[in-house]
Every structure is written in C-alpha cells, then in structure tokens.
Amino acid sequence: MPERRYWNEEMETIDPDRLWKLEDERLRWQLRWVWERSSFYRRKFEEAGIDPLRIGRDTLQSLPFTVKEEIRRTQEEYPPLGGHACVALHEVVRIHASSGTTGKPTLVGLTEADSRTWNEILARFFWATGVRPGTRVWLAVTLGWYIAGLSFYEALREIRATVYPSGTMEASRTFNILRRAGVDYMVSSPTFVNYLTNVARERLGIDPASFGLKVMALGGEPGAGVPQVRQQIEETWRCKVYDAMGTADFAPILWTECEAQAGMHFIGQGFVIAEFIDPETAQPIEPREGMLAELVYTAIHRECVPLIRFRIGDLVRIEGIGKCECGRTGIRIRCVGRVDDMFIVRGVNVFPSAVADVIASFRPRVTGEFQIRLPARGFPIEPPVPVIVELGPDPGDPVKLKKDLEEAIRAQLIFRANVQLVPYGELAPTGAMKRQVIVRGE
Ligand SMILES: [Zn+2]
Known part of the structure; x- marks a missing residue:
C-alpha cells in the first residue's frame, strides 16, 4: 500500500474556490448558532446594527472584531465560560485554562x-x-x-x-x-x-x-x-x-x-x-x-x-x-x-524574535538567552535600549563581545542597544514552557 501522504487529503489540498464555498456554508451556520444562543454576540451585533443572518463569506469583513479583553470581561460577568458560550454546562466535556501570560487566565470549553x-x-x-x-x-x-x-x-x-x-x-x-x-x-x-x-x-x-x-x-x-x-x-x-x-x-x-x-x-x-x-x-x-x-x-x-x-x-x-x-x-x-x-524605538518597529536571531548568531560566545528591559507601557523608549545577554561557554574578550553585539543590533535592526553581559547560567531556562524576554518597568 502506498504511504498515505496527508491525514486528510481532501481538506489539506482543497482548492481555494471549494474552500470558499465550504467556509460560506459553515459561517452561515455558525452566525445563526451564535445569534440564537449567545447573549454576548446578540448584544454585539445589535449594537453594531448588523443582521448576522444576512452575512456570508464575502461580507464577513463587515462584522466587528472581538478582542481578548471582551472575553475576560464576559467571563467575569457570566461565569464560568462567558456570554459567548452557546451550550449548557452539562454539554461541556472539557474545560481548559489559558496560560494567562498577559492577564488573568481565560477558560475554554469544548x-x-x-x-x-x-x-x-x-x-x-x-x-x-x-x-x-x-x-x-x-x-x-x-x-x-x-x-x-x-x-x-x-x-x-x-x-x-x-x-x-x-x-x-x-x-x-x-x-x-x-x-x-x-x-x-x-x-x-x-x-x-x-x-x-x-x-x-x-x-x-x-x-x-x-x-x-x-x-x-x-x-x-x-x-x-x-x-x-x-x-x-x-x-x-x-x-x-x-x-x-x-x-x-x-x-x-x-x-x-x-x-x-x-x-x-x-x-x-x-x-x-x-x-x-x-x-x-x-x-x-x-x-x-x-x-x-x-x-x-x-x-x-x-x-x-x-x-x-x-x-x-x-x-x-x-x-x-x-x-x-x-x-x-x-x-x-x-x-x-x-x-x-513589538516595541518602537524612534519610529523603528522591533520584534523580540529578530533580536533573538541576531544574538543567537554569536554562539558560542553567548548562549542565546537574553532579556530586553523596557519602560512601563505608554512611556517612550529612548535609545540605548538595555539588552541583557548571557555569556556563552566560549565568550572571548567581553569588551569586544559587547561592542560586536551592539554593532550587529544597530546594523541589522536599526536601533541602539546597551548590551549588558551576565555570567553563563544566569538566564538559564527554569523548566517553564515559555520565556519572558521583555521585562517592563512598573
Ligand atoms: Zn508544504
């Protein structure tokens, strides 16, 4: 028997027109479902003056966005799952909680x-x-x-x-x-x-x-x-x-x-x-x-x-x-x-993943672990931006390393950094699933 290449060939190799039709059909089902069962969406659509039963794939973009803060609020108002939940609790077979890195964890029911x-x-x-x-x-x-x-x-x-x-x-x-x-x-x-x-x-x-x-x-x-x-x-x-x-x-x-x-x-x-x-x-x-x-x-x-x-x-x-x-x-x-x-230094957008790439290119002089120290949200970020970098097993001359890192960040990411080197092991991962590379002031 030939090796099966996909788990679901029909869906994973579907052509765009067929996918659009399928999305249209299921979107219409979903909008009726939330309109009839979710107090959160009923209110949201009414406030926006939209009849969701007239919306299809080609008009999806006329619906308002939903954001995480709304989910947090509606879960406080209508515990445990929120006003967007469309089924009774006894129909829920599992509840998960988000990791809550950016606030109180939200709950997800299935x-x-x-x-x-x-x-x-x-x-x-x-x-x-x-x-x-x-x-x-x-x-x-x-x-x-x-x-x-x-x-x-x-x-x-x-x-x-x-x-x-x-x-x-x-x-x-x-x-x-x-x-x-x-x-x-x-x-x-x-x-x-x-x-x-x-x-x-x-x-x-x-x-x-x-x-x-x-x-x-x-x-x-x-x-x-x-x-x-x-x-x-x-x-x-x-x-x-x-x-x-x-x-x-x-x-x-x-x-x-x-x-x-x-x-x-x-x-x-x-x-x-x-x-x-x-x-x-x-x-x-x-x-x-x-x-x-x-x-x-x-x-x-x-x-x-x-x-x-x-x-x-x-x-x-x-x-x-x-x-x-x-x-x-x-x-x-x-x-x-x-x-x-994402943070902005004098008009330049910077992503931590781009900083990670530049720093990791200096291995084995560094380990690749780093932290970016930023002021509290809402305050302007003035260069040089403090970037804490962990020394690797083979760091060479630290004065030169600091200079090389700052130059590479300047050349590739167009912002000025003040690199502070810390001993090998100081930023070692602790066993968590994610790391926090941006540390903001209070
Ligand atoms: Zn592929």
Whole structure:
C-alpha cells in the first residue's frame, strides 16, 4: 500500500474556490448558532446594527472584531465560560485554562463535537510533521489545564502513535526512560527544549543527540521559526525541527510546517477562517508573499465558545500563497511575534524574535538567552535600549563581545542597544514552557 501522504487529503489540498464555498456554508451556520444562543454576540451585533443572518463569506469583513479583553470581561460577568458560550454546562466535556501570560487566565470549553474537531486538526499537524502509527512520541508539554497536553494525547491516539506522557516534570527520570524505550519524535516548546538541553549537558553530562530523536515539533512561541534558534536546536539534538502555532481560543495548533519547511501551512480548513488585516489600519488585506499582517480568526464549526473575527494579536509574514511542493494548499506564514511584544524605538518597529536571531548568531560566545528591559507601557523608549545577554561557554574578550553585539543590533535592526553581559547560567531556562524576554518597568 502506498504511504498515505496527508491525514486528510481532501481538506489539506482543497482548492481555494471549494474552500470558499465550504467556509460560506459553515459561517452561515455558525452566525445563526451564535445569534440564537449567545447573549454576548446578540448584544454585539445589535449594537453594531448588523443582521448576522444576512452575512456570508464575502461580507464577513463587515462584522466587528472581538478582542481578548471582551472575553475576560464576559467571563467575569457570566461565569464560568462567558456570554459567548452557546451550550449548557452539562454539554461541556472539557474545560481548559489559558496560560494567562498577559492577564488573568481565560477558560475554554469544548463539547464532544468540539473535541473531535481538535483531534482532526491536531492529527493533520502530527501527520504533516511525520507521526505515523507506532511512532514513539515524547509529549514534553504541560499536562494539565494548558490546552496542549491532553488534546495532543487524544489526537496521537487517533493516529495510533506510541505516546510517552512525560509532561514537563522530572527531566532526569524521563531521560532514563527514553534510554530504555527509545524515542522518535518530540513535541514541546523551544524554551522547554533549551531547559532540557541544559539539564542533559550541565547537570547529567548527557549528549542530547544520543537519544536518537528524529523530529521535534515546537510551538507555543516563535522560536522554532527563528533561523538561528532552529539551527542551534537541530545541531544539539541532531534532529529535524518543525515550527507550529495555534491558540487556546481556536485550536492548540492551526499552522504547521510540512517537510518542505517553507513556512507554516494553515491546517484548520473547514473549522476556522483565517483573515489577514493591516496591523495599523485594521483593514482586511489580500495576502501576498512577503507581506506583514495581523491574524484574525473566525470559528465556523464550534459549538461551545465560538468567536467571530477574533483579533488574536499575532503578527505574521506571508511566506507562500500557492500550492506547496508537498501538495498542501493551506497558505503559509511565519510568526513574527505578538503585537503586544513589538516595541518602537524612534519610529523603528522591533520584534523580540529578530533580536533573538541576531544574538543567537554569536554562539558560542553567548548562549542565546537574553532579556530586553523596557519602560512601563505608554512611556517612550529612548535609545540605548538595555539588552541583557548571557555569556556563552566560549565568550572571548567581553569588551569586544559587547561592542560586536551592539554593532550587529544597530546594523541589522536599526536601533541602539546597551548590551549588558551576565555570567553563563544566569538566564538559564527554569523548566517553564515559555520565556519572558521583555521585562517592563512598573
Ligand atoms: Zn508544504
């Protein structure tokens, strides 16, 4: 039997016209669903003077945006899930909580049908990154309230992979088990992989490459899409690294790289509409290669907590709009960063992921760990911007290193930095899934 190339060939290679029709049909269903069942959306549409039952795919853009702050507020007003919830609580089979890095965590509910939708999208992701029946998968993500753990497990069961539910605890015990059982594939976040690398090398004297991993799929933050960061992980673990991205409010993964690694494909066909808007004017834009855009998502197949035109706050670069060499038709992007994390120095937009790339190019003089210190929100950022950089195992002359880093940042990112070097190990990852690279004053 020939190797099955896609988890869902029909959806992953669908042509744009057919997809548009499917989106139109499901969007109309979804808008009726929220109109009839959600007090939050009923009020929102009434205030905007819009009849959602007249809206289709080609008029979607006339609906107002939904933002995270509204979700937080409606969850306080109508606990636990908020006024956008469309089903009774006894129909909810699972509740997850977002990590809450930018405020109080929000809750996400799933019905049985919603949870099957997540299984389907996640199976597309795992299949595209090489998981097959019997693949030994190391689940190095938080198992618990966080959306990824349990959902990943369920999708991997669907594929009949062999799951190692290690979670993020007890690295040394996990390493021992991996030695006995062998491992093919790991799913995690770049920050957690850095932590594992540190524990293996520094504390236990183990070469991470000795585990024999073939593939890592990393999400939760933009790291795996930053060329220097990806290269470092690939060299250290001697495996292929795939970049993936999702959001608690829609699905744990909605974008993934394929074996061509030419940007992350959209894989939520039939369940979510991804729109692109201009981050400054908030006007819809027709995606073109190389363009910078902000993502807006609309659920079209969600029972419990559907969101319409949700401004998620992710900035992306469009990498490809045509059919990929893998045959998938899902548009391809690279995540540039969170809109919230972007800062402006004298008119120049700077993303932490770009700073990460410049700093990581100085390895092994640095480790790649860094922090950017900014004033409190609302205060102007005056150069030089303090950038704290951790010395690597082979730093050379620190005076020259500081000068070289400042020059590279100036040349490549067009802002003036004041690099402060800190000893090796001072910024070492602590075992969390994400790292905070921007530290703001109070
Ligand atoms: Zn592809």
